[in-house]
Amino acid sequence: MLIAAMLVSLAVVTDPNWPATTAISVIAFAVVPQAVAVVMTMRGRATDKFIVNRHQRHLFYGIVLVSTVLGALATLLVTQSAWVTWACFIAISLIVVVAGINAFFKISLHALISALAAVVIASAFSWWLLLLTAPVWALVIWSRVYLVQHSRSEVIAGSALGLLAAIVLLFGAGVPMA
Known part of the structure; x- marks a missing residue:
């Protein structure tokens, strides 16, 4: 929910194409990751939707990285905002950094x-x-x-x-x- 609020705030203030920008980015950066966590839990790949066991997070990070990259590429096609562009690159970077940190520490x-x-x-x-x-x-x-x-x-x-x-x-x- 906080990711969606942040993306909407950022786009509404900086991007004339904010409806398209927010629709794409919220789905890719917020809805898909939540859905992945729920599906992983339902299928027994994670103990709960918060994936508290860091060893169960690798698959989650991989799927979320793909969603984030595809969402960022689609967002970059419609955005006119440097802020939204930077947010896309930061989102991808954070997934990579957090997945790396997760190898030894549960951030x-x-x-x-x-x-x-x-x-x-x-x-x-x-x-x-x-x-x-x-x-x-x-x-x-x-x-x-x-x-x-x-x-x-x-x-x-x-x-x-x-x-x-x-x-x-x-x-x-x-x-x-x-």
Whole structure:
């Protein structure tokens, strides 16, 4: 849900073709990964839709990488936004980096996505929105630790990578939006 909100925010503010851009990117970057996790769980390839066992995540990352690359290519055909273009490249890069990290450490994707979304959504509209998006991010990372889905180091690593991705997007695409 945070990925979809972030993609819609980014496209609405920066892309005249935002309906097409968001339709393609939300399906490829948010809907397909969620569907893959559910199908993997239903077929016994993962213990749950959050794929808490990092050894079960390899297939997930492979399928999501294909979806992300195809979605990025389709998005790049319709977008007129440098921000959306950068978001596509960052999405692909994050899948590759996270899959590599997963080989030895279970980084929290929830923390990564919530940190990235908190900054990008605020930058799209107003930095004052950090007053709303930062607590959502904090709640997400607290819940992952509280529910014993991740350790503190896993949510810290995910948050750090999400913030790094946000910084790359903000400064790679040009002057920050807000």
